[in-house]
Amino acid sequence: MPTLTERLEACYTGVVHDVMRAMGLKAFTLPADLRPIMPERTLAGPVFTILGKVDVSADPHETLLAWTGLLSKAPAGSIWVSQPNDDRVAHMGELSAETLKNKGVRGCVVDGYARDVNFLLKIGFQTWCRGHTPRDIVGYWLPVATEVEIEIGDVTIAPGDYLVGDRDGLIRVPAALAEEIVTKSEAAIATENLVRKAILEGVDPQEAYLRYGKF
Template sequence: MATLTERLADCYSGVIYDVMRDMGLAAAVLPSDIRPLDPEVKIAGPVFTMRGRPDKTVDAHASLLAWTGFLSKAPSGHVVVCQPQDSVRALMGELSAETLKHRGVLGYLVDGGTRDVSFIKAIGFPVFCRYTTPIDIVASWIPEAFDEPVTIGNVVINPGDYILGDQDGTVVIPKDRAEEIISRAEAAISTENLVRAAILRGEDPQQAYLQYGKF
C-alpha cells in the first residue's frame, strides 16, 4: 500500500489548493517567488523545520559546526523547511544537498537562497528557494531552532504538516487533515480524468462540467 507521502507526490499543487478551498480551509500557499531549482522536480512529504538568523559574532568553525549539526538532525522521509530570516546568503549547497539526499531527506525548501545549482540539479535533490547566490553562511549565520513552527509569507508551517511543491507553487497541508485532503485530491483527479475523456470524445465542455461537477 502506498504511503501518504507517495500518494501526495502523485498529486499536484493545484488540486490540493482546490480541495482545501472547497473544504473552507485557509489557502496555505507559499509566496510565488519560492521556486524549484529544477521545474520538473517535486517536493512532497511531512515537514521538519529549521529557523536561523544572521550572526556577525559567530566564527567559521562555530557556524559550520552548527550547520553540520543540522544535517545530522534532519530526519529521513521528511522535507526540510528553513526560515533563515536572511536575504543575503545561500542556505543550501552541493555538499549539504548530497548529505541530505544520502540520509533519505526528501527535499529542502528555504525562504531564502541557494548555491551550487548545477551540482544540486545533477544529483536530483529537490530544492525550492527564492534566489541563488555564491555567498555562504560561514562566519555569518547560525541555526537557532528545530522542529518548531515557522512562518513563510503569511503561512504558519508546523512540524509534521505535509508540503507539496511543484512548478506551479507550494501548498502546506495541516497534519491533522492530511489524509482527508489527499484522499479528496485523489478523487478530484479521477473526476478530472473523466472530464478530460469526455472533452476528447467531443462532448461540449459545459455539458461535461454539468455532468461531472468539475472543470
C-alpha cells in the same frame, strides 16, 4: 500499499489547492517567487523545520558546527524546510545536499538562497529557493531552533505538516487533515479524468461541468 507521501506526490498542486479551498482552508499556498531548480519534479513529504537568524559576530567555527549539527538532525523521508530570516547568503549547497540526500531527505525548501546549483542538479536534490548566490553562512548565520512552527509568506508550517510542490507552486498540507486532503484530491483527479475524457470526445464544456460538477 502506497504511503501518504507517495500518494501526495502522485497528486498535483492545482487539485490539492482546489480541495483545500473547498474545505474552507486558507493561507496554505507558499509565495510564488519560491521556485524549484527542477520544475519537472514533484516534491512531497513531511517537514523538518529550521528557524535561524543572522549573527554577524558569530565565530566561523561556531557557524559550521551549528550547521553540521542541523544536517545530523534531519530525518530520512522528510523535507528540509528553512526560514533563515536572511536574504543575503545561501542556505543550501553541494556538501549539505549530498549529506541530506544520502540520509534519505527528499529535498529542501529555503525561504532564501541556494548555491552550487549545478551540483544540486547533478545529484538530483530538489531545492526550492528564491534565488542563487555563492555567499555562504560562515561567520554570518546561526540556527535558532528545529521542529518549531515557522512562517513563509503568510503560511504557517508546523512540525508534522506536509508539503507538496510541482511546477505550479508549493502547498502546505496540515498534519491533522493530510489523509482527508489526499483522499479527496485522489477522488478529484479521478473526476477530472472523466471531464477530460468528455471534452476530448466533443462534449460541450458547460455540459461536462454540469455532468461531473468539476472543471
